Each structure stands twice: as C-alpha cells, then as structure tokens.
C-alpha cells in the first residue's frame with residue numbers, strides 16, 4: 001500500500017477531530033464555508049449551512065490541526081480547516097415502514113491533507129453519531145465521476161441505490177448511496193439487511 005499512498009508516511013497523528021457546537025459558529029463557520037467552497041460543485045448560501053448546523057451541529061465533525069499551527073483569532077496565521085463533514089438526521093416516510101434516515105450533506109478534505117484517512121475518520125464519526133441517535137440508514141449523493149468519494153464510501157459499506165441523471169447544476173450525474181445500519185424483519189420473519197438497491201426507485 002505504501003507505494004500507492006506514499007503520503008501516509010507523514011500521517012498527521014496530531015490532528016484532532018471535534019464536534020461542532022453553536023458557540024463556535026463565529027470561529028468555525030467561515031472556515032467550513034471556505035473549505036467546502038474550494039471543492040464542491042454546488043454553491044451553498046449561508047442559510048444552507050445554518051439549516052444543517054443549527055439543527056444537527058452535533059452531526060458535524062471537523063478535523064483540526066495542532067494548536068500551534070491553528071490560530072483562528074490570529075491574523076498573522078491564515079487559518080484553514082483540513083476537513084469537515086456536515087449531516088442531518090430525520091424521519092423518512094416514503095417507505096411503507098418509516099425509517100430514521102441520516103444524510104451526509106457535505107464532506108470535504110483540503111487538497112494538501114488528502115490520503116491521510118481524514119475523510120474516513122470524519123465519516124466514521126458521523127455514522128457512529130447517527131447510529132447512536134437511532135438511525136436506520138445513512139444516505140448521500142455523490143458525482144458519478146468522483147472516484148475518490150465513491151471508493152471511500154463503498155469501502156465503508158455504502159451501496160449504490162439509484163443513479164440520478166444530470167443531478168448537479170454543472171450537468172453531471174450522481175449516485176445515491178445508502179448504508180444500512182439495522183437489519184429488518186422481512187415478510188417471512190427472517191432477519192435480513194433491508195436491501196433497497198436493484199430497481200433504483202426505493203429512495
């Protein structure tokens with residue numbers, strides 16, 4: 001693996017992962033917006049960020065560099081976040097049996113910090129937090145051409161549930177991915193994973 005991912009020899013073990021809280025909005029929201037604006041194809045207004053962070057701030061995790069190189073209040077050191085994940089968790093009622101559905105809305109790792117396992121750690125923490133809050137499943141959309149993101153999510157157990165043609169404003173198509181967190185009892189009473197993929201119309 002070392003030849004495939006040489007940067008991992010410099011893995012930043014001193015990175016911290018913290019949960020967002022409202023009291024930190026002034027400090028972190030500008031950094032979250034700057035990071036996401038760099039990388040995602042969709043432009044989001046401040047209201048989109050507030051929609052997620054006001055209600056589900058506890059499902060947002062940030063990767064923070066060591067204190068010595070991260071001084072949001074010191075103008076001499078331009079601060080930046082290595083990574084962030086933003087999520088929500090809501091009842092989903094279009095199934096015959098409603099589910100509590102987690103949704104990964106935004107995930108970004110700054111280019112210079114990639115391939116250190118940061119996104120993996122952020123997504124795992126978000127999934128664990130949603131599982132603890134009773135989520136049945138977690139879904140998201142990602143551009144079909146986004147190989148790093150597709151690989152990351154499929155490695156974590158997500159399945160392709162639906163192709164969304166010309167889903168993004170830039171005209172590119174997406175996959176909806178789903179991670180089932182609970183087994184459900186099917187009509188025969190057998191335990192099974194609630195596998196919705198196949199007909200592409202279940203989500």
Ligand SMILES: CC(C)(COP(=O)(O)OP(=O)(O)OC[C@H]1O[C@@H](n2cnc3c(N)ncnc32)[C@H](O)[C@@H]1OP(=O)(O)O)[C@@H](O)C(=O)NCCC(=O)NCCS
Pocket residue numbers: 001005008011039040107108109110113114115116117118119120121141142143146148149151152155
């Ligand atoms: C997609 C994205 C979030 C991935 O972030 P990342 O921090 O580089 O992801 P990770 O480091 O966790 O995983 C990347 C690779 O490193 C590998 N890796 C991570 N830690 C490793 C370690 N300690 N040893 C060996 N390999 C490791 C992972 O296995 C993965 O490899 P593979 O998926 O090619 O097999 C990042 O590329 C990004 O921000 N892209 C732009 C925004 C975007 O596309 N967001 C997603 C929208 S849905």
